[in-house]
Amino acid sequence: MxxxxxxxxxxxxxxxxxxxxxxxxxxxxxxxxxxxxxxxxxxxxxxxxxxxxxxxxxxxxxxxxxxxxxxxxxxxxLTHQPDRSQSSWRIGITGVPGVGKSTFIEEFGLEWLRKGHRVAVLAVDPSSQRSGGSILGDKTRMERLTRSTDAFIRPSPAAKTLGGVSRATHESILLCEAAGFDRILVETVGVGQSETEVKNLTDVFLLLMLAGAGDELQGIKRGIMEMADLILINKCDGLNIQQAQQAVAVYQQAIHLFPVPAGDHQVEVTAISALENTGIESTCKQVESLMESWHSTGWIQELRSSQCQHQFERHIRDLLVEQTLLNPLQQSHLEQLQSEVQRQHISAYAAARLWIQSLASKT
Ligand SMILES: Nc1nc2c(ncn2[C@@H]2O[C@H](COP(=O)(O)OP(=O)(O)OP(=O)(O)O)[C@@H](O)[C@H]2O)c(=O)[nH]1
Ligand SMILES: [Mg+2]
Structure with a gap:
């Protein structure tokens, strides 16, 4: 060449x-x-x-x-619509398994539909064992609600971490609102921390309870009762009516011992039957009255602002963890510190502080 x-x-x-x-x-x-x-x-x-x-x-x-x-x-x-979010009501529903949450949500949802609203039902399930297992059942239980074109029922997300589920639920609420749903019902599935998560995502929090397990307050976490804005004693029907009414009196007394809720309202206790559809309409009225008064006092805006702040801080934590702990460039230093912590050569706090300091010096 x-x-x-x-x-x-x-x-x-x-x-x-x-x-x-x-x-x-x-x-x-x-x-x-x-x-x-x-x-x-x-x-x-x-x-x-x-x-x-x-x-x-x-x-x-x-x-x-x-x-x-x-x-x-x-x-x-692209779907951000603050007006739609402002006019939507986010309602959390909790209670032990079998208390009748799904049965209640169907009747409650239908009542909102009758009032001309569009209803979305979401579930928060933090337990990895039950990633949606009960939801197929729920869809058949909420058959009438499912049939309406103004209702949307979403199976519970497959749980990875509690934080992940909560993030997805918060975003799902925003998406439902953007799609024009203005009554968002968020059901806790499973027990434990999910109540706190749902409380942090909703405006009003309903607690369903059962009457007649001997001492009424036994086995009920005081913390959950303190979170409730309304307490509903379900299954007040058939042979259970008297017991349910007695439970109402017991709970009414008990809530006087609790601190005044953040919304500065009186927590009411009512007996209902989701199965026979009694007390559902009045529950809607109670929710309306709470929401209307909270709108007029400005409490709802305050609550939602603090919930957004909570989400913001959570995202910062998640992103920091993702970007630092999972960063392959930092792995060897991280592993070295981890091994020192495991061998108890250094305290966990000191190691974490050293790790954060070393990250800060690299930026
Ligand atoms: N008698 C009576 N039974 C009810 C009532 N509400 C629900 N039930 C029954 O209680 C059982 C449990 O109801 P669900 O609505 O599935 O309860 P849940 O709280 O959603 O249960 P999980 O999803 O497992 O946590 C079902 O057999 C219902 O038919 C009620 O008001 N009265
Ligand atoms: Mg259910």
């Missing part, structure tokens, strides 16, 4: 590589544009009330894949 041909060939190869890179970059831009326009269409369908678009959006909210998180962020931005 003549010597002066070599630079030309090299130039040719460079140009070839350059044009391939350009082509790939163009393809990437086109794909990104197509994805953005897909999401724009998706957002528009959602805002027009499409339940299918909403369902897909919630699946996206439940995903932990970084690419899905980015798409969700865009979708949330």
């Amino acid at each position: 003549p010597q002066d041909d070599a630079p030309k060939k090299k130039q040719g190869r460079t140009a070839e590589l350059g044009s391939t890179a350009k082509l790939e970059a163009q393809q990437r831009i086109q794909q990104a544009k197509a994805a953005t326009s897909d999401i724009q269409q998706w957002a528009s369908d959602l805002c027009h009330g499409s339940r299918e678009a909403l369902s897909r959006a919630i699946t996206l909210a439940e995903s932990t894949l970084p690419t899905d998180r980015a798409r969700l962020e865009l979708l949330l931005k």
